[in-house]
Every structure is written in structure tokens, then in C-alpha cells.
Amino acid sequence: MLKNSLDVVVSGEVLTRDQHLDCMRDYHDQHSDWSERYFSRPSENGKSSYAVLNDSIGIPTHADFQILDLGCGIGTFCKYLDINAGSKLVYTGVDISGQCLKSAEQIFSSSQVSFKLSAADQLPFDDELFDAVVSHMAFTMFKPIPIAAKEAFRVLKHGGIFSVILPAVWSRCSQPNTALDSGIRVIIKDIFPNYAKNYGGFGEPEFFSKAGIEKFLSIYPEISNLVIDEFEVDFSGSIDEVLWGIKTFYWYQILSDDLKISTEKRLIELLHKVAGSYEKVHHSRKLALLRCEKV
Numbered sequence: 001m002l003k004n005s006l007d008v009v010v011s012g013e014v015l016t017r018d019q020h021l022d023c024m025r026d027y028h029d030q031h032s033d034w035s036e037r038y039f040s041r042p043s044e045n046g047k048s049s050y051a052v053l054n055d056s057i058g059i060p061t062h063a064d065f066q067i068l069d070l071g072c073g074i075g076t077f078c079k080y081l082d083i084n085a086g087s088k089l090v091y092t093g094v095d096i097s098g099q100c101l102k103s104a105e106q107i108f109s110s111s112q113v114s115f116k117l118s119a120a121d122q123l124p125f126d127d128e129l130f131d132a133v134v135s136h137m138a139f140t141m142f143k144p145i146p147i148a149a150k151e152a153f154r155v156l157k158h159g160g161i162f163s164v165i166l167p168a169v170w171s172r173c174s175q176p177n178t179a180l181d182s183g184i185r186v187i188i189k190d191i192f193p194n195y196a197k198n199y200g201g202f203g204e205p206e207f208f209s210k211a212g213i214e215k216f217l218s219i220y221p222e223i224s225n226l227v228i229d230e231f232e233v234d235f236s237g238s239i240d241e242v243l244w245g246i247k248t249f250y251w252y253q254i255l256s257d258d259l260k261i262s263t264e265k266r267l268i269e270l271l272h273k274v275a276g277s278y279e280k281v282h283h284s285r286k287l288a289l290l291r292c293e294k295v
């Protein structure tokens with residue numbers, strides 16, 4: 001299922017909601033901890049994107065506070081919250097990957113933390129239940145996004161915060177590694193001639209620009225004080241570390257075993273070429289924090 005569904009994305013056809021969900025579920029069932037491993041790196045201000053998300057909520061220390069995390073994976077964001085017996089913070093994570101939630105339940109044992117198997121566009125919660133709805137590197141993968149957004153705003157209290165981290169695909173890094181980026185693009189285009197054209201099969205085109213996101217959110221009258229802040233995360237490292245990161249990308253996962261072997265070889269050659277004598281590869285990516293409030 002994984003291969004077929006992703007193939008469809010890459011070839012440019014449109015997936016139904018259920019095909020897309022199957023595809024996401026299969027991938028994340030198989031690679032539950034990849035997001036935590038990939039995104040725990042510090043951003044330009046020394047914090048990981050999970051910490052940036054946490055800061056954006058401004059959780060009160062003594063009042064009751066309910067947080068919903070959409071596409072929570074193995075619950076990594078929860079590690080950044082100050083959940084203890086004395087705090088009145090309650091965290092709920094939802095995800096469509098049973099394997100992610102199984103791992104999450106093994107990691108967290110607090111009665112203030114719970115997980116639910118659910119798709120973001122059909123949330124099993126009453127209206128106006130949460131003080132904050134957050135999502136870390138998952139929101140643009142939801143399908144259909146407009147319904148997921150509507151659901152998020154439905155379960156959010158008035159005055160509540162909606163805050164998500166997403167890829168800032170529109171923004172250039174301060175010191176882009178052009179040789180690496182274009183080398184990867186050449187490899188991808190050789191394998192999937194349509195890929196570059198259709199890249200974004202996992203996100204609505206609105207989310208490829210800041211103006212698009214503003215336009216997308218403008219149809220929700222309950223939203224105010226929208227802020228979109230970009231920041232850079234450093235994924236630099238040894239050839240092996242950067243190779244691992246590239247191999248977590250969706251396009252790599254759908255390759256046949258033979259193509260995986262030859263593509264890995266090409267990636268290693270490319271990484272050696274750009275690494276220089278220190279064998280360290282400079283590689284960064286821009287992410288964005290999107291934050292708004294429900295009036």
C-alpha cells in the first residue's frame with residue numbers, strides 16, 4: 001500500500017482522503033521515531049522546533065490548561081511541556097498511526113497525558129474543549145486541510161491559541177548549500193521526471209507561500225492575530241548523519257530495493273563531493289511557526 005500510494009503522489013495523480021490516510025499511516029507505522037530524531041536539532045536561536053512551539057503557547061503555570069496535539073507521532077512535543085503532578089496541564093495527542101501511539105503510550109505514563117487514534121479532520125471531541133491546539137510538522141499533511149482546520153477551530157475555546165510548525169518551503173536559508181540541494185534535485189528528477197512539478201502532493205499549494213497561508217486562513221472568521229515567523233534549523237553533520245536525514249524523505253521510501261541501493265550510492269558520492277576535507281556537510285532548512293487566536 002505504501003509504495004502504491006506514494007507512487008500516485010509522485011506521478012501527480014490525486015489521492016482520495018482515504019488513500020492518503022493509508023499512505024501516511026503505513027509510512028509512520030514503519031518509521032515512528034523518525035520525526036523526533038530528525039527535528040530534535042536546535043534552530044538558529046538554539047532551540048529545537050518543538051521548543052519553539054512550546055514557547056509560542058505561553059502556558060500559565062497555575063491555571064487549568066488543555067492542549068491538543070494534532071498528528072502527535074510518538075508524543076515528542078509532550079516532552080517539552082512542564083507536566084507534573086502539581087501542574088494543571090492536560091495533554092491529548094491524536095494520530096492516525098497506531099504504531100506511533102503504541103510507542104507514545106509506552107513513553108508517557110502520566111494521567112495528565114493521553115493519546116487517541118483519530119484523523120485530524122474528524123476529531124472525537126466536543127466543541128470548545130481546548131485552550132491550545134498545536135501541531136508539529138504534521139498539519140500540511142492532513143487531507144483535506146480545510147476540514148482539519150475547521151475541526152481544530154471547532155474544538156478550540158474562544159481566546160484559545162492555534163499554533164503549528166510547518167516547512168517554510170517559500171523561504172531560502174541564510175547559507176543554502178546550493179550544490180547539495182541541486183544535486184538532490186537532479187537525482188530525484190532522474191528517477192521521477194514529474195516529481196519536482198508535483199512536489200507538494202502532501203500539502204495544499206496554499207501552504208507553499210506566506211500569502212497563500214494568509215489567504216487560506218482568511219476564510220475562517222473566528223481567527224485573529226495571525227503571525228507567521230520563520231526560523232532556520234541546522235541539519236548539518238557527518239556524511240552518514242546527513243545521508244540518514246535525506247533517506248527519511250518520502251520520495252526515498254518508495255524506491256524499489258534496487259533503486260534504493262543505486263540512489264544511496266549516488267547520494268554518498270554527492271555528499272562526499274560537497275563535504276570537503278572535513279567530511280562535514282552543511283545542510284539547513286527553514287521552518288515556520290504559524291500562530292493565531294480564536295476570537
Ligand SMILES: C[S@@+](CC[C@H](N)C(=O)[O-])C[C@H]1O[C@@H](n2cnc3c(N)ncnc32)[C@H](O)[C@@H]1O
Binds near residue numbers: 028141
Ligand atoms: C512528520 S510526523 C510528525 C510527528 C510529530 N508531530 C513530531 O513532530 O514528532 C507527521 C505525523 O502526522 C500523522 N498524520 C498524518 N496525517 C494525519 C491525519 N490526517 N490525522 C492525524 N494524524 C496524521 C502521521 O501519522 C505522523 O505521525
